[in-house]
Amino acid sequence: MAENEDGGGAGLPPLVSPAADATARGRWRALVLTDPIHKLVRNAAHAGVDDDVYDLRQLAMAAVDLAVASMGFAREALLEEVVDALAVLAARMQSGEEHAPRWRDVAQLVIKGLLNDAHEQRRFSYTFADLTDPGATRFDTYSFRLLSLRDTEYGPVLIASDQAVMLFLDGLDVDIEDAEAALAHVLQRQLDDERFDAAVRTATMAERTSLGMSAMLTDLLDATSRDVRSHDWLVDVPDRLGRARKHVAGRIAEEDKTLEHVQNGLDGDVSPAVRVASGQIVDLLRRAKRIHLDLHDRLVGARDVFLTAQVRQRLARRRRLRLLAIGEELFTPILALPAEPATAVVETFADRSLGVRVPRLARFDDIVDLLWAPPRQREVAEPDVEDPGDEDPTEDIQRYPEAVLRTARDVLALTRTAPLRLSALLDAAAAVDPSVVDGAVDDVVELVLLSALWAFAPDISGDDEEQAGEVDLLASGLAAGDDGTALNHPLASGADLLVTADSPASPAGELAAALSSEGGRR
Amino acid sequence: MTLAALDLTDASAAGQLIGFGLTRGARPVEGSDYRNLLDRYRTDLRFKDTVDTFAEGLGLEVLGTPRTGLVLAPEPTGPFATRLADLKTAMDAEEKLVFGLILVAVAAYAYPNEVDLDDPDTKLVDVVKLDDFIRGAISGLRAIDAPDVSNGERARTAADVYADMPSLIPTPHGRRKQGCTLRAIEIVCGWLVDQGAAREAKTLGPDTFQLTDRFRLLVADSAGSEALEVLRTARRTEVTA
Numbered sequence: 001m002a003e004n005e006d007g008g009g010a011g012l013p014p015l016v017s018p019a020a021d022a023t024a025r026g027r028w029r030a031l032v033l034t035d036p037i038h039k040l041v042r043n044a045a046h047a048g049v050d051d052d053v054y055d056l057r058q059l060a061m062a063a064v065d066l067a068v069a070s071m072g073f074a075r076e077a078l079l080e081e082v083v084d085a086l087a088v089l090a091a092r093m094q095s096g097e098e099h100a101p102r103w104r105d106v107a108q109l110v111i112k113g114l115l116n117d118a119h120e121q122r123r124f125s126y127t128f129a130d131l132t133d134p135g136a137t138r139f140d141t142y143s144f145r146l147l148s149l150r151d152t153e154y155g156p157v158l159i160a161s162d163q164a165v166m167l168f169l170d171g172l173d174v175d176i177e178d179a180e181a182a183l184a185h186v187l188q189r190q191l192d193d194e195r196f197d198a199a200v201r202t203a204t205m206a207e208r209t210s211l212g213m214s215a216m217l218t219d220l221l222d223a224t225s226r227d228v229r230s231h232d233w234l235v236d237v238p239d240r241l242g243r244a245r246k247h248v249a250g251r252i253a254e255e256d257k258t259l260e261h262v263q264n265g266l267d268g269d270v271s272p273a274v275r276v277a278s279g280q281i282v283d284l285l286r287r288a289k290r291i292h293l294d295l296h297d298r299l300v301g302a303r304d305v306f307l308t309a310q311v312r313q314r315l316a317r318r319r320r321l322r323l324l325a326i327g328e329e330l331f332t333p334i335l336a337l338p339a340e341p342a343t344a345v346v347e348t349f350a351d352r353s354l355g356v357r358v359p360r361l362a363r364f365d366d367i368v369d370l371l372w373a374p375p376r377q378r379e380v381a382e383p384d385v386e387d388p389g390d391e392d393p394t395e396d397i398q399r400y401p402e403a404v405l406r407t408a409r410d411v412l413a414l415t416r417t418a419p420l421r422l423s424a425l426l427d428a429a430a431a432v433d434p435s436v437v438d439g440a441v442d443d444v445v446e447l448v449l450l451s452a453l454w455a456f457a458p459d460i461s462g463d464d465e466e467q468a469g470e471v472d473l474l475a476s477g478l479a480a481g482d483d484g485t486a487l488n489h490p491l492a493s494g495a496d497l498l499v500t501a502d503s504p505a506s507p508a509g510e511l512a513a514a515l516s517s518e519g520g521r522r
Numbered sequence: 523m524t525l526a527a528l529d530l531t532d533a534s535a536a537g538q539l540i541g542f543g544l545t546r547g548a549r550p551v552e553g554s555d556y557r558n559l560l561d562r563y564r565t566d567l568r569f570k571d572t573v574d575t576f577a578e579g580l581g582l583e584v585l586g587t588p589r590t591g592l593v594l595a596p597e598p599t600g601p602f603a604t605r606l607a608d609l610k611t612a613m614d615a616e617e618k619l620v621f622g623l624i625l626v627a628v629a630a631y632a633y634p635n636e637v638d639l640d641d642p643d644t645k646l647v648d649v650v651k652l653d654d655f656i657r658g659a660i661s662g663l664r665a666i667d668a669p670d671v672s673n674g675e676r677a678r679t680a681a682d683v684y685a686d687m688p689s690l691i692p693t694p695h696g697r698r699k700q701g702c703t704l705r706a707i708e709i710v711c712g713w714l715v716d717q718g719a720a721r722e723a724k725t726l727g728p729d730t731f732q733l734t735d736r737f738r739l740l741v742a743d744s745a746g747s748e749a750l751e752v753l754r755t756a757r758r759t760e761v762t763a
Contacts, residue, residue, distance in 0.1 A: 080725045108726050120631060120655075121645055148643040151734050152589045153549040153557070156644060156723065222589075326741070327634035330750055331626050333757070335663050335681040339619055341756035342680035346622025348752045350606035353625055353745035354717050355736060356582065356596045357604040358544050 032126045033167050040113025054093050059086050059110045067160040068168045071215035076157035083107045114147040165212040176213045177247045184254055196277035203284040210288040214295050217244050221302050245299045248292050255289045403437045408447040419500040422452050423489045452499050456480035536573040543592030546718050550591050585743045588735035595744045609713050616683050624710045627656045629741045632733050639742035649707045649729040660685050
């Protein structure tokens with residue numbers, strides 16, 4: 001670009017103003033901060049989520065807002081809470097129960113996009129071409145995260161990065177402490193000029209800024225108490241903590257003054273509109289003050305943690321050098337190793353990466369149980385449990401309908417007058433009026449046939465439930481004998497059994513009552 | 523520095539803290555005994571020494587104190603050691619290799635570089651993505667390292683063993699059957715959950731697991747360097763042989 005300006009020759013003024021050049025990096029960063037969100041919207045199309053139906057950008061903003069807003073307080077936003085909250089918003093974008101399963105998918109998609117799950121949750125990385133030096137172009141990489149997942153004593157939480165806080169504050173790459181001070185001045189002026197509507201807006205922004213700053217410092221404080229090794233302890237951390245303490249203390253005093261100012265204004269004779277606006281401003285300022293007070297407490301405490309940590313850092317050396325790159329230096333070489341030595345390496349790794357296991361004494365009861373229990377086949381998938389459906393016995397499709405039972409009983413009752421051949425019974429069953437049994441003549445025939453077989457040879461093994469139930473009950477008053485006559489019937493073949501009723505009272509009488517109460521299965 | 527005699531209440535407190543560290547599911551929430559002891563460990567140097575020494579006697583080493591609590595690593599010969607062989611009975615050599623390889627792959631996927639080992643961010647592992655990651659690494663390796671024809675038959679490498687196993691064998695119920703790599707990854711993730719090295723992250727979908735600080739520290743300060751040592755020896759013998 002610079003060469004073009006020099007060698008353009010036409011005497012044209014440079015197209016890029018020096019001022020624009022100086023701010024290029026800041027503006028470029030503001031631009032790049034939103035890029036992960038555009039990417040996640042593009043990726044969502046592949047996952048079948050329609051951008052026109054679900055406003056993914058707004059959902060992403062909501063996720064960032066939730067994470068930033070809860071970092072100022074004792075507990076960060078739990079992953080589950082954020083996903084739930086996004087699902088509720090998604091539900092408002094596409095209401096209707098039939099869409100319900102989608103809502104959570106959409107929420108998951110947004111969170112995964114913000115975590116950069118598509119690239120193993122690495123940082124988002126962008127390259128900036130630095131053109132300030134006319135002689136050479138330098139390429140800088142700007143890497144950042146928006147949200148990150150942390151494991152805490154409460155469960156997984158979402159942490160907003162400094163860049164996410166910027167996004168939360170309208171995407172401007174500004175010094176947040178300066179921004180807070182500037183907003184306070186603007187607010188003061190607006191109050192002096194009695195521009196209450198504007199003052200409400202400014203107060204809202206001031207409150208958001210306080211939240212953002214609190215979020216940034218919370219992360220730093222957390223790192224302070226957690227791990228000394230990850231931060232620059234000599235210069236950066238003490239510096240930032242000191243500055244933050246001064247700033248927060250200053251803000252608390254300022255906020256008191258502004259609050260007093262607004263409240264004094266309310267004592268006089270004011271219009272209802274002003275009263276409402278002032279009320280809002282007071283609320284916002286109080287909230288900002290609470291955030292600052294909370295932060296101040298923690299900053300003061302952090303001083304001690306910081307000092308002891310410093311001592312500890314001097315005394316406790318890092319024990320080992322950490323392995324360089326597991327991917328390149330361990331994983332890839334293992335893959336190339338012959339199977340046997342590779343097993344030795346991965347076993348060493350496994351034995352040490354699995355951590356502690358508390359030995360438990362084997363108890364006699366457990367051992368006996370183990371010996372009794374059939375060998376467990378862990379890998380066989382559990383069978384899908386069939387839905388038993390309604391328990392209403394009349395609706396049970398496995399059961400013979402009541403009409404079929406009654407008709408079969410009537411057919412079998414013929415044996416009470418005289419012994420009958422199975423072929424005759426089958427004919428009688430086949431001849432029943434279809435309208436009586438709702439067309440299920442075949443069921444009547446089947447039932448009669450099964451009853452006769454049961455009477456001949458009851459299935460006492462009991463493991464075949466299909467035979468139980470109606471059949472044995474119907475057959476219980478019957479006896480069947482094989483006298484050598486062959487059965488020649490289109491429905492069955494074998495011996496033409498001679499079926500007789502044991503006692504004239506059976507099988508109809510009391511069995512009918514038993515049948516109706518004890519519905520078995522076919 | 524002269525050392526005063528050890529206060530017995532300190533010994534008791536140190537034991538209690540180690541007990542919390544060994545208890546699965548103990549969480550140092552604000553105001554709990556665990557939290558108070560953990561804060562004391564972080565700030566009171568003398569107490570820290572007591573705890574560290576106490577742990578050493580038990581065959582344990584304190585690796586760190588992230589927010590989730592004390593992370594302990596067992597001496598491989600101590601009473602608290604976990605072995606791969608303990609987790610699944612009757613593993614044949616190939617199974618052992620595949621399971622171990624998956625564990626290394628989980629670490630390589632989540633913490634590819636040194637900086638990642640110092641980063642307190644929790645990483646997510648997805649069963650299908652991890653299989654893709656391993657298979658991708660294998661095909662990348664084959665692209666560089668074409669089979670050596672002159673050598674006649676080449677010894678079967680770890681990559682071959684993994685690649686020869688099918689990715690997915692479905693059961694009639696649509697699950698993953700034993701003998702495929704996706705099922706093996708599922709099993710390994712289950713172990714990690716049992717050992718407190720991972721948690722199921724159902725909020726973000728099925729098959730998704732979230733690694734804990736415990737796994738990160740164990741990999742960074744114990745497993746990684748030891749495995750590298752064995753790897754170096756193995757390669758040295760391979761070269762000299």
